[in-house]
Amino acid sequence: MRFLRELQRDFMEAVYGGDESGFARKAVADEFSGRERLRLYRHIAFGNMTDALRAAYPVVEQLVGKEFFDGAAWEFIRRYPSRSGDLHDFGAEFAGFLSRFPSAAILEYLPDVARLEWACHKVFFAADRDAFPLDRLAQVPQSRYGHLRFKLNPACRLVRSRFPIRRIWEIHQPDYRGERTVDLNEGGADLLVRRRERVIGLFPLGPGEWDFLSALGAEQTFSKACGGVLIKNPGFDVAGRLRHFVADAILVDFYDERKRRGKSKSA
Amino acid sequence: MNCASPKFDPIPAKAGIGLRAPHYREILATLPAAGWFEVHSENFFGDGGQPLHFLEQIRSHYPIALHGVGLSLGSAGPLDRGHLARIKSLAGRFQPGFVSEHLSWAGVDGRYSNCLLPLPYTEESLKHVCRRVERVQEFLGRRILIENVSSYLQFKQSTVPEWEFIAAVAARAGCGILLDVNNIYVSAVNHGFDPSLYLQAIPRGAVEEIHLAGFEAQGDILVDTHSRPVYEDVWELYKRAVLRFGITPTLIEWDADIPPLAVLLEEAWRANAVMEGEYAFSA
Known part of the structure; x- marks a missing residue:
């Protein structure tokens, strides 16, 4: 050949x-x-x-x-x-x-708009996931909570920019019918890009939410993610936000690293 | 969440239409009288979302065929097992009547051109392609069809014409032929051969599907753009193909400057009319 x-x-x-x-x-x-x-x-x-x-x-x-x-x-x-x-x-x-x-x-904002569009592109083809396995979570002993790692919905991505890329993106959508000006000084955007059913939306996250979801999405342990967000955002409601991410299927699964390792060893 | 897989549905010996995203909603709303639909496999390689959602619904009303554009069957590099696994998973889920690929290559050593490049028609290529087709069929657990491509250049190292090559692949590897009549015409004009020779060289029982599409002239060369109605001379060649191969599932392909669905249905109607007319005439 x-x-x-x-x-x-x-x-x-x-x-x-x-x-x-x-x-x-x-x-x-x-x-x-x-x-x-x-x-x-x-x-x-x-x-x-x-x-x-x-x-x-x-x-x-x-x-x-x-x-x-x-x-x-x-x-x-x-x-x-x-x-x-x-x-x-x-x-x-x-x-x-x-x-x-x-x-x-x-x-200057062009590369960030491109990153946002690539996130939308990946989300468009991502898997449709069922709701979070609450029953399984209910069986986890409290002593293991800090060790849990969560999984971001594959149809969700996080994009951060110092430019108002959400506004730029929205006014360039085919069905947009409003004012077409953008104030580049209006500030940055911490965005959750998410597909629900077949529609992609961009949802702004607050500073604590961004830190927390980024850490959970990177599959840090729950205790490490909490520690990180609380240092930067004292008083942030970790329990409330976690409930929201779970109820809204932004997080769709979890695992306990130590238990999983133990399982694979015994297998 | 997963629906039960549909039952295997053979492709009827009628005209079908290439399924493209701008027509999804209209097809579901009107359920037009198309015999079947063919999709580009790669458009459904994602894990979820809109494409699979619509395909599932359309599949519940029509038989479908999977047509690959990116496997690079003729590449000298290793077969892309991941790509093949996705085709297999789609085939398992949608139970297509046909699974087809092009007799061409797209890249080598991990670098792709993402277009359908012609092979040199040598004994070495023949052995290689046959081995690849056999591996693909073994992996998928089913027979595939291979399609002749339009080409714009010929290699001086080729030792046999394309029609002998594709007939030999089908005979040796045990696959079927998807005969693209427009591609035969385009290559015949570009390389100056008689398209009838091509038809005559293909064994009668080997052709399981026919493709029809439109091309564009760029200078003195015809380019297979899938952006125009089927050309009159190609309809004539199609009549001769139907006379030779009998009534055969025939697909209308249109990929650029996609027109309203009604235009595609009209082309499909004409293909059905040719099949009915020519078959009646020849019987």
């Missing part, structure tokens, strides 16, 4: 690297039209990937315009080739890329 592998490597190099002449000479039946045809394949490949980015980042495209978006997308594709046969996986690094893309530097 040496020949096939070499041919495919060279083909990909011609598509991504942009130098098609060597490959056209070596492998394409009609060398003259071959170069042109390889360019056509590059155009189709880059076009497919650009369309995938366009689908995941519609607000970014509206903010910068189609021409700029297409230019940024082609540069991005060259630097971050697709790593999956499923185009829905493509574009995870786009926010990071935009933060280092000199032509976009004037729009």
Whole structure:
């Protein structure tokens, strides 16, 4: 299979690297039209990937315009080739890329809007989860509460920005019909991105809530998450907020690390 | 939460339509007279949410086929087991009448182009593709169909024409053929061969499904854009295909500049009319 592998490597190099002449000479039946045809394949490949980015980042495209978006997308594709046969996986690094893309530097909030859109993209395809297993929680002895670790609903993500990205996102939604101005000094946003049934919404979190949910979402133990939030936000109602996250299925599961380890050892 | 899987529903020998997101709601509201729907498998690789929700509902009214665009069957690199596992899980859940993939490759060594690239038609490629098709069929526990792609270049190392190659893959690996009549036409114009030769080289019993779509001309080359109605010459070629292969499940594909559902239903109606007319004529 040496020949096939070499041919495919060279083909990909011609598509991504942009130098098609060597490959056209070596492998394409009609060398003259071959170069042109390889360019056509590059155009189709880059076009497919650009369309995938366009689908995941519609607000970014509206903010910068189609021409700029297409230019940024082609540069991005060259630097971050697709790593999956499923185009829905493509574009995870786009926010990071935009933060280092000199032509976009004037729009300081653009990378954060892109991060928000990627969170929405992931949430769109995430699993539908049942309610929290309250019965199982009721069987946990009180002495183990501090050791519990919780699981964030897969259709929930947390996004933080020092810019009003919720407002920016909302006024660029297709069904938005209101005032289209944004005050960039209005302040940042700590957001819970969440899909309920099939609708995605952005919900602002208070400072304590953000710290607490971030810690729980990172699967810290309950006692560590409480300690962290209470140092920064004395008087924060951890029990009340936990009840809310559980009742609202923002948290959907829990486990006891020590008990789980013990189980797997005995298995 | 999980509904019981639907029973296996064979694809009827009628025209079907490629299911695309802009039409989900209208299809459920009107239950149009389409024989069946085909979906791109990768559009349903997520774990939940809207796509699976709608597919489940549409599946409860129609047979469906799964059509993959990203497995990269012809790649010299290893098979993507994760990708394959997702196809298997979808097939288990939705019981499709067909599972199909393209006779092409999309990338190698972990880098993808996400388009359908042609293979060099050599003995080495043939052995490799046959082995891959066998592995895929073994993993999925079912026969698959492989589809001919449109191509814009040919490799000087090819030793046989595409039609001999695809017929040989079907014979050796024991898979079926999804014959895309538009792709035959596009490649015939691009490479200057007679499309009838292609049809004649494909064994009668091997074709289980036919695809029809529209292309666009870019300079002197035809590009398989799936953005236009089926071209008149392609309808003519389709008639010849129906005469040769008999009444065969036929899909109308449209992926860019997607028109109202009514336009697709009209194209499907025309495919049914060809099948009824040509079959009656040939009988």
